[in-house]
Amino acid sequence: MGSLTTWQRALLALLGAGAFAATTPVFAQANDQFIPVLVYRTGAYAPNGAPWANGFVDYLNLVNERDKGINGVKIAYEECETGYATDRGVECYERLKGKGPTGAAAFNPLSTGITFALTEKAPVDKIPVITMGYGRSESADGSVFTWNFPLLGTYWTAADVIMHQIANKLGGYEKLKGKKVTLVYHDSPYGKEPIPLLTELAKRHGFDFKSLPVTAPGVEQKATWLQIRQDRPDYVLLWGWGVMNSTAIKEAVAVNYPRDQMYGVWWSGAEPDVLPADAGAIGYNAAALQHSSGQTSVHADIIKNVYDRTKGSGKKEEIGSVLYNRGMINAMVTVEAIRTAQAKYGKKPLTGEQVRWGIENLNLDQARLRQLGFGGLMQPLKLSCSDHEGARMARIHQWDGAKWVYVSDWIEGNNKLLRPMVEEAAKKYAKDKNLTPRDCAKVT
Amino acid sequence: MFYREVGEFKSSYAADQVVFPIRQDRYFVWTFVLFAFIGVPLFANAYWLSGILIPFLILSLAALGLNLLVGYCGQISLGTGGFMAVGAYAAYNLAVRIPGLNPLVAFLLAGGITTVVGIVFGIPSLRIKGFYLAVATLAAQFFLDWIFSRVAWFTNYTPSGSLNAPPVTLFDFTFDTPVRKYLLCLTFAVAFAVLARNLVRGRTGRAWMAIRDMDVAAEIIGIRPLYAKLSAFAVSSFFIGVAGSLWAFVHLGSWEPLAFDVNRSFSLLFMVIIGGLGSIFGSFIGAAFITLLPLFLNQFPAWLGLHWSTALIAHLESMIFGALIVFFLIVEPLGLARLWSIAKEKLRLWPFPH
Structure with a gap:
């Protein structure tokens, strides 16, 4: 083998860096539940986007590694870089919405701009949009915004x-x-x-x-x-x-x-x-938003099951930072919603529509949170047809x-104070879009 | 051998003046358009349609409008994003404030409003040229950005400043599925491309090109710069306005001023420069290059089975994309359309090049 030119060496270095920096996305198998992950790890918002994404993906890996999936249904996920730009976000949504045997379970766009765009698209494709702590404030009214879930606070x-x-x-x-x-x-x-x-x-x-x-x-x-x-x-x-x-x-x-x-x-x-x-x-x-920085037993599980098996997506020192915790809670809520939906629809990959039911009927009480290792990180969360926010504690x-x-x-x-404003804004949206709000008294 | 005009005899002026004088060209274009209208909807999946082809077609239309101004009339504009925003907000306000107005009609009316705005911002072009005009149009971009995020009337007093497009319908037919949206955008793109092609072959287009090549000489041979420059701004803005309303209503569905910021202006100008200044076809391949290549680079590693981290892929995407822009500008400064026409000229002589 002759000596390498500078270019060849640079290329090799790049490939090497790629191999080490790899966070192998799990690609969809026939019996997997697909969860799309919209992230931004580059650009002006990357310092905040990356820890959130690491927390989200680490928790999904934890569920796969420790519990062998959600009730045995493995999670497949794929990241898509949006750069916090709405048009790239829409492209990512279109790219990922149909993946996996049943399509995307739910989208977590982590951008208010992308949320606004997906609010128009999600009802057509029947995929829920979870916006934990962001998004449209009036989407807390679930009778109008059937597919939006601004969990834990708008x-x-x-x-x-x-x-x-x-x-x-x-x-x-x-x-x-x-x-x-x-x-x-x-x-x-x-x-x-x-x-x-x-x-x-x-x-x-x-x-x-x-x-x-x-x-x-x-x-x-x-x-x-x-x-x-x-x-x-x-x-x-x-x-x-x-x-x-x-x-x-x-x-x-x-x-x-x-x-x-x-x-x-x-x-x-x-x-x-x-x-x-x-x-x-x-x-x-x-x-x-519920939590600050700090670690609980779930972090220990992540270190043991994910990082010690070299499947971690970030640095070990950053586990437990504020945005890492938020991404992790976001992933946990998504996973628990799927688990709730599985109780009704069976232990198999579910469609976005079935997962939507799961989110709406999600009920995480203190005991369950402690069992999941989130005790002390957050307050109980319970949703209903009319209340898609679930909790308003901070x-x-x-x-x-x-x-x-x-x-x-x-x-x-x-x-x-908040509810009448939410309802009024939601009513205006329904009128503009010619929507008939669901009657929450009749929804079971 | 197969591609040459030898043996094609024109017996009327009409035949001599057709858009594509060579028969093979005509066949090729017709096949291509038919394929786009019939083949693509049959074979393409939803991702290809809504994630790739619809944005590509709309941006092609905007690039085409910009090319009329920059490529044919030689007036540099950095206000394209702002003019797209005018189209989007005008269409929204027309559709919301005039009950019963069909959104498709609103698109064309919005194009009309953009025309007026374009003419107003085109007035400085009568006195200033080149880089100075670019700066003046940049002012238009910032002004329009500012007005749509500050003046609440334009957003119908929406608290967050983000708008939702009403559904696009024609009689009882709603353009809601990806295939329908694609066909709508394709129709607009093809119709406007034909229109542009005929404009630039005619008196108006020749006046633009004369102004572009040397405005003093053009004035001496009797072309009025006022009329030529402002008509270029008008037609270009009309195209861009319609593209803006399509981008908002058909592609995004919900938008904010950020969707039409200065980066949009720059990327459209790059499309025109890379595709080929003064070429209708160039606008399309320029748009393809700028919109599709990053998506391709982003997904290519996964197709190869390389599971790299998202950040690494995103960085590589920017690096390779930038390098390719520089590469193509060095290899062919006249744009990708020029490569295409070189290929055609070579094909004419093939297999006996001299």
């Missing part, structure tokens, strides 16, 4: 929980009067979602609400924070994603805005958001420079 719930915490700290909602609250948001449907709810709250409690958009991906925020320096709002709410979050915290440091008066949504409250700002992020608050956690610490108790979103 953006409206998040905004309500955050405002509740602020009011608590002040000593009551009446103290909010005259305060200035500014929302710094990702200029996309994701960032705009909380605006109607915050406007409504501002009207009710007499605080001054203002919103400042940040152009995606959010690396340029100088003008926004200059305005904050001029206005000196009492509180800043942050609705960012990916690189926008850490940039916002760094800009807050630059204009000397107190970090402990900043509250991020649960998509602005993970390690990749605060670590780049170093000590500047100390004191920054964010909502936690806590606020704060970055202390090394880890997230809870600074509040469980706060429940005020359903008396």
Whole structure:
């Protein structure tokens, strides 16, 4: 063998890197349940997309390795890179929806933009769309949005929980009067979602609400924070994603805005958001979607069954980070929904329509969660035909420079306020689309 | 041997002026179009139709519109994404605000509205050229982006700024399945390609090309730059507006201003440059290159049975894609359409090249 040219060596190195970085997707066999995995491991949102994807895939691998599948039905999955772009997301959806013997079980798009597009496509293909902690807020109304499941909390719930915490700290909602609250948001449907709810709250409690958009991906925020320096709002709410979050915290440091008066949504409250700002992020608050960072017995199972068998998709040190946990919970909810549906339709690969029934009838109580190893990570979750959100509980956690610490108790979103708004928005959607809402009293 | 005009005698002016003067070309195009209309719906699966062919056809239509402006009239535009957005939002507002208006009619009316907007933003082209015009049209892109995400009226006061397209129907027929959507897009693409082909062969197209090649000389021989440049902006915007409304209504179904951001403008300009400036066919292969190649590169490792990580494949996709763009621009700066016409010229002489 002669000496290799530089090019040949580079190519070999590349192939070698490929072989080692491989997270072998399980390809569909005749008796497998297919779960599509829409991810973004590259681009401006990769720091946040990758840990979520690792958590999701690791849990699926855990179910295959430890339990030999869901009641013996092995999970086949395939990743598709969306780059957080809607058109690539739609292409991924079309690519994966028909795979496996029964088609895709459910889609978890991890992007509000892609969720909006899939909301139009999923009912036609009869595949449920699970949007855990994101998506359309009004899709919590299951009578209109039959195929959407914004589990564990919508953006409206998040905004309500955050405002509740602020009011608590002040000593009551009446103290909010005259305060200035500014929302710094990702200029996309994701960032705009909380605006109607915050406007409504501002009207009710007499605080001054203002919103400042940040152009995606959010690396340029100088003008926004200059305005904050001029206005000196009492509180800043942050609705960012990916690189926008850490940039916002760094800009807050630059204009000397107190970090402990900043509250991020649960998509602005993970390690990749605060670590780049170093000590500047100390004191920054964010909502936690049920869970924060940390490990429980399920993590030990993942290390034992997945990572020790070299099937892990990320680094061992990153297990238990906020977004890793979120991806893992997301996968667990999907798997448990399939298990619920299997009780009705039999232990075989199920169609999207059957899985949809499983999600709607999902009931994860405390005992079951503990059995699954998720005790302490999340609160019970129970869905119904009309309530596709299932739970509205969240806590606020704060970055202390090394880890997230809870600074509040469980706060429940005020359903008396949220539900009428959800129903009204859902009704408008139904009217625009000429849909007849299901009568939930008759659904069994 | 098989492909040459020898022996084809034209006995009338009409026969001499047909779109494809060589018989073999005509046969080829007809077979191709028939295959696209009949064969593809029979054989292609849902993924091929909705994931690949529909976006390809719509973007081809937009690239075709841009090619009329950039390739034929020589006016560089970076506002294509913005003009597509005008088409999409105009079609939405027409369909929502005028009860009973057929969305297909709304598409054409939206094209009309885009025409007006295009003419307005084309006015600077009368005074500025080249890179400066590119910057001026870039301003159009940012302005239109801004207006659709800030002025709530355009989005019918939707809280999140994301719109849902009403269903596309014709009498009692709904374009809901992938095959129907594909045929709708194909019809639009073919009809507009024929229209464009005839426009550029005629007086208007010749005026555009004269302006492109040397505007002072064109003015001296009696071509009015005002009329030629603005008509190029008008026709181009019409095509792009219709493409934008199709992209929103038929492909995405739900969209936000981000779907028509500046990246869309750039990718359409790349399609035109790589496909071939001043070539109808080039618009189509340019669109194919830019939209299909990344998808191919993304799925190719899996076809080979290589189970690489998603991130690695995504990085490789960008790297190879970028390298291929550079490669084709070096090998054939006039675009892929030029390669095609070289092949045809060689075929004419075959098997006796001199």
